[in-house]
Amino acid sequence: MSDDEFPSHAGTVIIGAGIVGNSLAYHLADQGRDDILLLDKGPLPDPGGSTGHASNFLMPVDHSKELTHLTQRSIEQYEEMDTFTNSGGIEVARTEERMEELKRRVQSAKAWGEPGRLLSVEEVEEMVPYLNTDILEGGFYSPGAGTCDPLRAGEVMRARADDATGGGLTVSPNTEVLDMHVENGAIQAVETDRGTVEADEVVIAAGLWSPKIAEMAGVDMPLTPAVHQMVSVGPISFFEDYEGEISFPVVRDMDTQMYERQHGNDLEVGSYQHRPILWDVEDVPSIEESPLSPTQPPLTEDAFAQSMADALEIVPELLDDPQAGVRHEIDGLLSVTPDGMPLLGPIQDVDGLWSCAAVWIKEAPAIGEAVAQWMTQGWSEIDVHASDINRFYQYGTSEEFVKNRAHEGFQKIYGIVHPAEQWQSSRPLRTSPFYSRQEELGARFFEAAGWERPQWFESNEDLLDTYDAELDGLLRENEWDARWWSPIILGEHLHMRDHVAMIGDMGFGKFDFVGSDVVEYLERMAVGRVDVDVGKAVYTPILAENGGFVSDLTMVRLGPDHYRVITGGADAGGDRAWFGSHIPDDADVTMIDRTESLCTLGVWGPDARNVVQSVTEEDVSHEAFPPYTAQEITVGEVDAWAIRLSYVGELGWEIYAPMGQGQRLWDTIAEAGEEYDIRPVGMGVYGTTGRIEKGYRLHGHELELEYTPAEAGLTFHGVKDAEFIGKEAYADALEGENAATLCTLSVDDHTAESGERRFMLGSEPILDGDGEVIVDDHGRESYVTSAGTGPSVGKHLLMAYLPPEHATEGASLQVEYMGDQYPVTVEVVGSRPLFDPENERIRS
Amino acid sequence: MNVLACIKRVPNTGAKIVLTDDNQRIDASNLGFTMSPHEECVIEEAIQQADAHGGSAHVLTLGPEEATEQLRTGLAMQADEASLLETDGSEWGPRATADAIANVVREMAEDGTEFDLLLLGNESADAANYQVGVRVARELGLPCVTGIKSLEVEGDTAIAGREIAGGEEIYEIDLPAVITVKEGINEPRYASMRAKMRARNMEIDRREPVGTAGAGSLEKVRLETPETDDSAAEILGEGPEAVPEIVEILESEVSVV
DSSP states (O other), X not given: OBSSOOOXXXXXXXXXXXXXXXXXXXXXXXXXXXXXXXXXXXXXXXXXXXXXXXXXXXOOOOSSHHHHHHHHHHHHHHHHTTOEEOOOEXXXXXXXXXXXHHHHHHHHHHHTTXXXXXXXHHHHHHHOTTSOGGGOOEEEEETTOEEEOHHHHHHHHHHHHHHHTTSOEEEEOSOOEEEEEEETTEEEEXXXXXXXXXXXEEEEOOGGGHHHHHHHTTOOOOOEEEEEEEEEEEOOGGGGGSOSSOOSOEEEEGGGTEEEEEETTEEEEEESOSOOOBOOGGGSOOSTTOSSOTTOOBOOHHHHHHHHHHHHHHSHHHHTOTTOEEEEEEEEEEEEOTTSSOEEXXXXXXXXEEEEESOOTTTHHHHHHHHHHHHHHSOOSSOOGGGBGGGGTTTSOSHHHHHHHHHHHHTTSSSOOOTXXXXXXXXXXXXXXXXXXXXXXXXXXXXXXXXXXXXXXGGGTTXXXXXXXXXXXXXXXXXXXXXXXXXXXXHHHHHHHHSOEEEEOOOOEEEEEESTTHHHHHHHHBSSOOOOOTTBEEEEEEEOXXXXXXXXXXXXXXXXXXXXXEEOXXXXXXXXXXXXXXXXXXXXXXXXEOTTTEEEEEEESTTHHHHHHHHBSSOOSTTTSOTTBEEEEEETTEEEEEEOOOSSSSSEEEEEEEGGGHHHHHHHHHHHHGGGTOEEOOHIIIIIIHHHHTTOOOBTTTBOTTSOHHHHTXXXXXXXSSOOTTHHHHHHHHHSOOSSEEEEEEESOOBOTTSOBOOOOSOOBEEOTTSOBOBOTTSOBOBEEEEEEETTTTEEEEEEEEOTTTOOTTOEEEEEETTEEEEEEEEEESSOOSSSTTOTTTTO | OOEEEEEOEEEOOSSOOOBOTTSSSBOOTTTOEEEOHHHHHHXXXXXXXXXXXXXXXXXXXXEOGGGHHHHHHHHXXXXXXXXXXXXXXXXXXXXXXXXXXXXXXXXXXXXTOOXXXXXXXXXXXXXXXXXXXXXXXXXXTOOEEEEEOEEEEETTEEEEEEEETTEEEEEEEESSEEEEEOTTSSOOOOOOHHHHHHHHHSOOEEEOOSSOTTOSSOOOOOOOOOOOOOOOOOOOOSGGGGHHHHHHHIIIIIOOO
16 A cells, blocks of 8 residues: 555546545455555545544434445444444434334334334333433334444555555545546546546545535536534543443434434534534635534534533433533534435546445445445445436536525434425426426426426315225325325326326436447347337336346337437436446447427326327327337327327327427317316326336336346346347346245235224335245345325235245235234236236227 | 633634735634633633632623623633623724723722632733733732742632743732633633533623723734644654664754764
């Protein structure tokens, strides 16, 4: 490990030597990169970023599977480096509402394979004798939690990286990046105050300084520094009898958004309850200008007042120790993103430039590993798509957006966040041309990738009367179950099945590919055969080399050398990056992003053809416009293009039109549909009720890197002759036995112990007859990937991967929801639709 | 025994000092404000002496509204009362400051609060004029010792110690007296969280200082930051192997040996 020679070239440059950069260096070295430069503007071992002032505890259980698995893996790594102390952790509840939330914590713990259980007040008191339990209702105990030493871990990882590369790691502290050289859309070199280093690939792991570095390369990173207030009180005589750093579980006082944890003879008190205090990265001082460190500015006292009162209430004895005082108090700066998740992956506008930022101590070792895998092999063992930096591409990178969302999201850090909870700030941001019409109809808008999409329409309330009998037993009486939901969705669904509905805009990503090599290129990208007749649509999985899902999407051949790829809005940024990065340098393939230029209106239901035909110049009969094909059509005055397919399992079309003619398209269809009582219908039908009855899978829910098409029941393409990414693993998966198969289950009885009828929302663990969480041979827990009511089948449906011993139609299992267990039945193994299994409607 | 602890709000000096563009002030936006280390000891000493002999510890500062932050730090350390001589933020020289302090001490005496001991820091951490304590003493006609690192009070007499090279000077001084102290006289306490909470809500006595900022004969032209030595430390070696190199340097460059 050389400290003094600054190289003129390096295979990989990692900017930032906090826990993230060190982890990346080690894992990249471990996976074969052998010429790595790790640099930081600060000194080592503590360069002055967030790593140096973190409270260093790891509570593994999160409602996000991705984060939980990353923390579990990080704990393993810290443990293996002898830098982890297993103290356990407790989230305490001051309110009944929080106790309910803690039941959901237990549920998530089970679903993600991490131990965890509820504690009575007496049990809390026994484990943490210094808490004022008079104010508590109980707690959630996470026995696997603990604390780590990230600076020591960094040293270990640097040494290992150097070993693994045979001395190929150069560490350059006190080295400030001055510029990033980008040419022809690719990173060329990093200019520093110690010299310029040419690089094949560069990773920005600079924590809250990352956007500043990215800006030098001409790209935006949606991240802002935000204050997390922290004080340390000591010496506390109570702790003198205990050796070591920590002898009691870390306590999270969830309702006050605070934590209290022993650190030697001190008690660290941290808070997320104070008003959000966001910093401009330009205002973060240099190392020389900082009394403590750049990320430890002085405590904003008035913001901390309520936190002090709350801390004194829950740990009065320790804090009132006559010897103890506030020895250290800071406004600790950390990185906050618009949705609270990290920013990982390739930055698509600059080849060779990667992001690994907004990562917490508790996930850093595993994220370093995952990003290193992503860089070296194109996929990671733990799917980190929810942290893909490209999810904000083209809409969510402005300073204003980042500031607004960070402000809003800061209060969710310890909050009780409903899985469907919507962001309120910076809206509406992306609107389709249908927006004003929908607003007039009382649309309740949900947001996806910045797009405003109606979830349901208040104007359809009358459908509740129409379908009163059908909805019996499907209405949600519990407030949590019914939050961000409306029974109108079910009425809209039934109306669509009986008559006709118009749905849009879905916010799809739309990418055209043109050029003489386009067939060859797309064949390589997709499982499905792409070299089809012009006008044909192909729904296909997109795989990584491991045979897991990168995406699933539709490709339509528009001409001999012209295809259109249509993908879900939430994944559009990531898919764009994936497709863009796989275009060979010498290939004649051009990608044209049509996302912002075309809108999409779905017209579906038994009367869809009547409606569309009445205003379309062309013949749209079954013979003239067969299913799974696309044609240009003229709807009224609007030059459109339509595909005959449906994610809700009905006859009809996705009609695409230029954004500028979108409102005209809406009006034309709405007027033509009056005769058939056409209704605008929301994404509640499109995304949940309609698709779940049809067994349609959704990327990020059912489809992930961690599952194969064989397991997902998407094997209808067989194995084509052409080479494609993931072919070998895919073929193997087809031949072997599935470790788990995606099934559709229905809830047999909704009655909770309290007598209330409850409806699962997703992410709940599936239990066997003995009440044990089901785990497959690969160690993957069975959990609800999607939940939703199927009004046409009269049941609440759940999707879950089940191992062979349970993947039997008719099998009885259980699902755990909010502390109770409910009987469920396996309805379908694989992708056969529960509703209209022969797809007669689509083909009618 | 009533003790007055005089303190000054100063920029935190634990990092590189950046000046404002007009070179008239320190840009403290990254530094934050604090009081001089000597003055933390002043407050601690005032509290200890008042506790030991009965009476109250009273913290006083001359400065802008923001200086209440430092007064509250004193209150959080368990001082009994605090007074602010509120300025508009302009810089008061040592003479003007001393006049204002002396004046408020007289005012308070008229109101019935007489101080037996007036404690100040030996010098402020920013301007370091070493003057205010002496000037206050002269103005009030009180005896004064400076640079004190030990202090005991017996009856009407204070026994104050000052470190000198190779020993200690001990002074006996009649009370009331002015004493300026140096860091090391005691170990200032950290305020407890509850005391900080209480201090937030305590009343602060606010007064107009008598005099004006510019009083005296000093005029500030501009501030300059001294040149810093940016050369990096060089590690010559570790353990006995380093000895020859060290000897060589001592011989050749420092001429000690």
